[in-house]
Amino acid sequence: MTAPLTPHDQHSPHDEPGEGRPPSHGQPSGESGAPYPSGYPEHPGHASGHPEHPGHPGHAELSEHSEHSEPGPELRAELVRASLVAIAVAVSGVLLGLLWLWLAPKVPLVSDGSAVYLKNSEGEDAVGADGVFTLLGLAFGAVSAIVVFLLFRHGGIALVVGLAIGGVLASVIAWRLGVWLGPTSDVVAHAKAAGKGVTFDGPLKLGAKGALLAWSVAAMVIHLVLTGLFGPRDPEPALPPAPQPEAR
Numbered sequence: 001m002t003a004p005l006t007p008h009d010q011h012s013p014h015d016e017p018g019e020g021r022p023p024s025h026g027q028p029s030g031e032s033g034a035p036y037p038s039g040y041p042e043h044p045g046h047a048s049g050h051p052e053h054p055g056h057p058g059h060a061e062l063s064e065h066s067e068h069s070e071p072g073p074e075l076r077a078e079l080v081r082a083s084l085v086a087i088a089v090a091v092s093g094v095l096l097g098l099l100w101l102w103l104a105p106k107v108p109l110v111s112d113g114s115a116v117y118l119k120n121s122e123g124e125d126a127v128g129a130d131g132v133f134t135l136l137g138l139a140f141g142a143v144s145a146i147v148v149f150l151l152f153r154h155g156g157i158a159l160v161v162g163l164a165i166g167g168v169l170a171s172v173i174a175w176r177l178g179v180w181l182g183p184t185s186d187v188v189a190h191a192k193a194a195g196k197g198v199t200f201d202g203p204l205k206l207g208a209k210g211a212l213l214a215w216s217v218a219a220m221v222i223h224l225v226l227t228g229l230f231g232p233r234d235p236e237p238a239l240p241p242a243p244q245p246e247a248r
């Protein structure tokens with residue numbers, strides 16, 4: 001005797017629906033015995049822990065890191081040029097000090113043995129020293145601005161700041177150098193060494209301390225004028241094309 005035939009639409013209870021067989025009628029086509037037959041989750045973006053939403057903390061960290069990144073090579077090069085300009089301008093203050101010492105009018109003094117007096121009581125020699133220093137500072141500021149503009153025509157605000165800082169340092173160096181190389185500031189000792197009734201030169205002084213800013217002010221103004229007149233121009237934006245009349 002032969003065994004009864006098993007209907008074709010019945011499956012063995014040991015068969016697994018995930019092994020290439022179609023799912024049964026009571027089970028949706030997207031569901032199977034295993035949650036992920038292919039071995040990967042249905043939504044890999046959410047399962048990986050890095051959603052693509054821009055408000056995620058990971059995106060915030062990346063944005064913060066990009067904002068605090070190091071300056072670009074152009075900015076670093078501009079800062080280096082500004083530092084070199086400031087140093088070069090400050091060193092040139094030695095020349096300003098020597099010229100001030102040479103061109104500034106001398107203040108003649110005389111001693112009667114007990115006190116020291118101005119030989120020319122109505123003279124303006126002391127004020128003339130301040131005026132000479134101011135004029136020399138303006139001239140040096142203009143020259144330094146022209147030289148920097150010719151060397152670095154595409155320079156930015158950093159070069160102007162370098163000019164200003166270098167001008168102040170140069171003026172201070174020139175002032176102290178002129179006073180140091182000039183006649184001694186010990187007037188009493190100088191009068192005793194010169195003798196009674198003998199005229200001698202008084203110390204070189206800078207009464208108007210505002211003259212120390214003459215170099216920086218002149219340099220910034222001249223550089224600004226040169227940049228406005230002869231500096232590079234940004235390309236003008238292209239105009240939109242004119243609308244064409246409709247053909248009838």
